[in-house]
Amino acid sequence: xxxxxxxxxxxxxxxxxxxxxxxxxxxxxxxxxxxxxxxxxxxxxxxxxxxxxxxxxxxxxxxxxxxxxxxxxxxxxxxxxxxxxxxxxxxxxxxxxxxxxxxxxxxxxxxxxxxxxxxxxxxxxxxxxxxxxxxxxxxxxxxxxxxxxxxxxxxxxxxxxxxx
Amino acid sequence: xxxxxxxxxxxxxxxxxxxxxxxxxxxxxxxxxxxxxxxxxxxxxxxxxxxxxxxxxxxxxxxxxxxxxxxxxxxxxxxxxxxxxxxxxxxxxxxxxxxxxxxxxxxxxxxxxxxxxxxxxxxxxxxxxxxxxxxxxxxxxxxxxxxxxxxxxxxxxxxxxxxxxxxxxxxxxxxxxxxxxxxxxxxxxxxxxxxxxxxxxxxxxxxxxxxxxxxxxxxxxxxxxxxxxxxxxxxxxxxxxxxxxxxxxxxxxxxxxxxxxxxxxxxxxxxxxxxxxxxxxxxxxxxxxxxxxxxxxxxxxxxxxxxxxxxxxxxxxxxxxxxxxxxxxxxxxxxxxxxxxxxxxxxxxxxxxxxxxxxxxxxxxxxxxxxxxxxxxxxxxxxxxxxxxxxxxxxxxxxxxxxxxxxxxxxxxxxxxxxxxxxxxxxxxxxxxxxxxxxxxxxxxxxxxxxxxxxxxxxxxxxxxxxxxxxxxxxxxxxxxxxxxxxxxxxxxxxxxxxxxxxxxxxxxxxxxxxxxxxxxxxxxxxxxxxxxxxxxxxxxxxxxxxxxxxxxxxxxxxxxxxxxxxxxxxxxxxxxxxxxxxxxxxxxxxxxxxxxxxxxxxxxxxxxxxxxxxxxxxxxxxxxxxxxxxxxxxxxxxxxxxxxxxxxxxxxxxxxxxxxxxxxxxxxxxxxxxxxxxxxxxxxxxxxxxxxxxxx
Numbered sequence: 020x021x022x023x024x025x026x027x028x029x030x031x032x033x034x035x036x037x038x039x040x041x042x043x044x045x046x047x048x049x050x051x052x053x054x055x056x057x058x059x060x061x062x063x064x065x066x067x068x069x070x071x072x073x074x075x076x077x078x079x080x081x082x083x084x085x086x087x088x089x090x091x092x093x094x095x096x097x098x099x100x101x102x103x104x105x106x107x108x109x110x111x112x113x114x115x116x117x118x119x120x121x122x123x124x125x126x127x128x129x130x131x132x133x134x135x136x137x138x139x140x141x142x143x144x145x146x147x148x149x150x151x152x153x154x155x156x157x158x159x160x161x162x163x164x165x166x167x168x169x170x171x172x173x174x175x176x177x178x179x180x181x182x183x
Numbered sequence: 184x185x186x187x188x189x190x191x192x193x194x195x196x197x198x199x200x201x202x203x204x205x206x207x208x209x210x211x212x213x214x215x216x217x218x219x220x221x222x223x224x225x226x227x228x229x230x231x232x233x234x235x236x237x238x239x240x241x242x243x244x245x246x247x248x249x250x251x252x253x254x255x256x257x258x259x260x261x262x263x264x265x266x267x268x269x270x271x272x273x274x275x276x277x278x279x280x281x282x283x284x285x286x287x288x289x290x291x292x293x294x295x296x297x298x299x300x301x302x303x304x305x306x307x308x309x310x311x312x313x314x315x316x317x318x319x320x321x322x323x324x325x326x327x328x329x330x331x332x333x334x335x336x337x338x339x340x341x342x343x344x345x346x347x348x349x350x351x352x353x354x355x356x357x358x359x360x361x362x363x364x365x366x367x368x369x370x371x372x373x374x375x376x377x378x379x380x381x382x383x384x385x386x387x388x389x390x391x392x393x394x395x396x397x398x399x400x401x402x403x404x405x406x407x408x409x410x411x412x413x414x415x416x417x418x419x420x421x422x423x424x425x426x427x428x429x430x431x432x433x434x435x436x437x438x439x440x441x442x443x444x445x446x447x448x449x450x451x452x453x454x455x456x457x458x459x460x461x462x463x464x465x466x467x468x469x470x471x472x473x474x475x476x477x478x479x480x481x482x483x484x485x486x487x488x489x490x491x492x493x494x495x496x497x498x499x500x501x502x503x504x505x506x507x508x509x510x511x512x513x514x515x516x517x518x519x520x521x522x523x524x525x526x527x528x529x530x531x532x533x534x535x536x537x538x539x540x541x542x543x544x545x546x547x548x549x550x551x552x553x554x555x556x557x558x559x560x561x562x563x564x565x566x567x568x569x570x571x572x573x574x575x576x577x578x579x580x581x582x583x584x585x586x587x588x589x590x591x592x593x594x595x596x597x598x599x600x601x602x603x604x605x606x607x608x609x610x611x612x613x614x615x616x617x618x619x620x621x622x623x624x625x626x627x628x629x630x631x632x633x634x635x636x637x638x639x640x641x642x643x644x645x646x647x648x649x650x651x652x653x654x655x656x657x658x659x660x661x662x663x664x665x666x667x668x669x670x671x672x673x674x675x676x677x678x679x680x681x682x683x684x685x686x687x688x689x690x691x692x693x694x695x696x697x698x699x700x701x702x703x704x705x706x707x708x709x710x711x712x713x714x715x716x717x718x719x720x721x722x723x724x725x726x727x728x729x730x731x732x733x734x735x736x737x738x739x740x741x742x743x744x745x746x747x748x749x750x751x752x753x754x755x756x757x758x759x760x761x762x763x764x765x766x767x768x769x770x771x772x773x774x775x776x777x778x779x780x781x782x783x784x785x786x787x788x789x790x791x792x793x794x795x796x797x798x799x800x801x802x803x804x805x806x807x808x809x810x811x812x813x814x815x816x817x818x819x820x821x822x823x824x825x826x827x828x829x830x831x832x833x834x835x836x837x838x839x840x841x842x843x844x845x846x847x848x849x850x851x852x853x854x855x856x857x858x859x860x861x862x863x864x865x866x867x868x869x870x871x872x873x874x875x876x877x878x879x880x
Contacts, residue, residue: 054809054810056788087793089788089808089809089810089811091769091770091809091810092769092770093768093769093770093771093809095708095769095770096642096643096769096770096771097770098770099643099770099809101808101809101810101811103793123601123602123603123796125795125796126605126607127607127608127795127808128647129608129636129643129644129645129646129647129809130646130647131645131646138649139649139650139651140605140649141580141584141604141605141650142603142604142605143586143602143603143604145602149685150685152588152600152602152683152685153588153620153683155586155588155602155604156586157584157585157586157604159584183583183584183650
């Protein structure tokens with residue numbers, strides 16, 4: 020199960036004027052560039068089964084994931100998105116022992132820009148103890164992004180947590 | 184006679200030599216722009232990955248002639264192909280300005296004597312470990328210069344490497360043991376004898392050494408065939424002039440030759456460095472020369488990062504390494520050089536010199552062999568991963584999604600270890616040190632490193648794939664997917680004593696150092712050259728280049744093409760500054776390298792919270808990302824001279840996204856501004872700078 024909540028959307032457009040270089044056969048003009056940054060914070064939940072993690076128990080996760088999309092257009096290249104993910108606010112709890120698990124879920128992902136995007140990225144989670152990171156396990160974060168292709172801003176994000 | 188080594192002329196010369204091959208390249212295959220590299224029937228993971236070839240550490244007395252503080256200007260005949268007459272035996276610019284700084288205070292104790300020459304068989308391979316830790320490679324057997332046993336040997340014009348051989352070379356160093364790195368240029372005197380790309384004049388950058396500019400491999404301080412250049416690497420902790428000057432801090436220390444001892448050194452231990460590399464920096468030819476093989480790695484050892492996992496002295500971090508030697512055990516500390524390559528129908532290294540966006544290969548090499556395997560024990564290993572590609576980014580994961588622990592970024596251990604299942608995209612010249620614990624695997628099993636980033640041109644990555652997608656490969660990019668097979672072959676013979684402690688090395692605290700200046704550098708397309716045609720007295724026909732890329736400084740004036748006779752910035756000696764690096768090129772990506780001083784990232788895109796955990800340490804390469812910016816802070820200490828800042832997509836760098844900055848001290852002890860060296864085989868002369876930007880000083 021997952022829920023989502025639109026947290027903030029900012030949009031800015033920047034234009035870089037076109038000084039031209041004509042000194043070289045391969046000289047390239049400074050193309051007009053437009054970029055849009057938008058961000059969502061969504062609440063995610065999910066489980067990591069003991070069978071897949073090798074832990075003695077299933078871990079149930081919940082917490083916020085911040086998704087920030089920077090979409091950049093460039094006439095020479097076409098649009099592209101850099102999707103930044105920060106899920107470090109998500110915590111897990113062992114179903115049997117009630118052990119707390121934290122994670123290091125941060126990612127900057129290069130993605131093609133379009134109306135929608137489906138992303139799967141893995142992350143490490145581990146016991147919230149001294150040196151717990153030495154025995155990290157692998158979680159899977161699945162994101163569904165929807166963009167307004169005119170403003171290039173995120174309009175919706177869905178997310179869930181599981182295992183590979 | 185002086186030759187005019189105008190880079191553009193050289194490009195055209197090289198291009199002419201390349202013409203026939205270029206005509207064959209009309210297929211314009213993705214991603215190389217050349218015909219696809221023939222496979223010669225080879226299959227992945229059918230050859231072992233060789234460990235680096237450790238360069239001998241000799242007594243300085245073995246160097247003939249003995250090294251000198253100022254360049255050795257003893258005259259020798261110059262080959263007619265280089266203009267004839269006579270010229271100095273050492274190519275370093277002469278005189279006091281280019282003398283080794285602090286040569287008396289830090290006299291060299293170790294000599295590393297190398298050549299740069301065409302490919303040949305290696306009969307002296309020293310992996311630094313027994314064969315059992317090198318996938319059973321017998322180092323006594325000749326090591327041929329080829330990327331796979333089923334490929335032909337690389338010819339002496341195709342592959343130019345340190346000592347002319349494979350595997351790539353490793354220098355072992357430690358703090359307070361200065362190295363004199365003498366490099367002899369044994370490349371062909373005829374610049375057209377280059378196999379279609381590359382230039383025979385060279386300058387080697389120790390990336391990112393804390394030493395004087397005369398040892399930095401300045402792009403204009405290049406030397407010619409039959410000359411040598413002495414690089415003095417003092418290996419000192421930054422801040423040694425002002426911090427811990429009495430060498431009383433036990434964490435600022437270096438290992439003794441034997442036993443468990445250590446010797447204190449001056450400087451700030453928070454500035455301790457670990458994983459460096461060295462590579463060519465020839466003006467306008469760095470991409471071709473590095474691609475051609477001019478790259479090695481340099482491990483720097485300290486009491487903190489000692490390379491001995493057993494010594495428990497409360498300072499040693501005990502990272503995976505080994506135990507036999509006091510320091511620099513390589514048993515479980517493995518250098519990794521990633522580079523995509525391409526070869527022609529004859530199996531010879533090929534490069535597309537006509538693509539100014541960047542060059543991608545269609546074959547993945549690790550330590551300069553094609554898609555190898557590597558045997559490991561079921562224990563922890565440290566891998567020092569270097570992206571030595573021209574224009575390609577890599578994003579690494581293990582094929583089963585298991586975590587790795589990132590412990591260092593660029594040359595520096597992080598403040599805290601970061602467990603990751605997918606590393607960030609590794610930009611060109613960046614280094615990530617990671618620890619992998621193979622004890623989780625059964626003996627006899629295999630796991631792979633997988634490249635998740637699809638890239639089909641040199642402009643930027645197309646897409647980061649999911650692990651599942653990457654394991655299926657990409658029809659557009661042959662370098663996506665598995666590229667290194669780890670074979671877990673046995674339990675460790677000796678118990679693993681390594682640790683990955685937290686913290687590792689906290690950052691130096693700069694909060695009490697006032698910010699003397701802020702500067703802004705915008706990297707983008709549409710560069711123009713203001714110093715051509717050359718004004719009277721200028722030598723900009725040598726120092727300036729014209730290309731599609733450029734750098735705009737402090738929001739003033741045009742986006743400028745590279746001219747190493749132009750001074751773009753002159754931070755004051757001993758000061759701290761804040762620099763913002765902006766991507767002005769829209770969707771392109773640029774990994775920006777600032778020489779000499781490591782920086783701390785203050786924010787990304789203006790947001791301090793956008794700096795990921797693995798970028799919280801000190802760095803020397805800063806990825807801008809499409810539409811992005813990075814704000815960093817640095818101190819300028821200990822040494823002076825002229826340094827550089829540039830895109831490390833080396834095709835962008837060569838065409839002409841590079842600028843010179845220099846450390847200024849209001850005239851003393853360094854000149855203001857420094858004269859520009861003009862290198863010729865007959866000797867180096869100096870001219871005043873072509874240009875000084877209004878905000879430089």
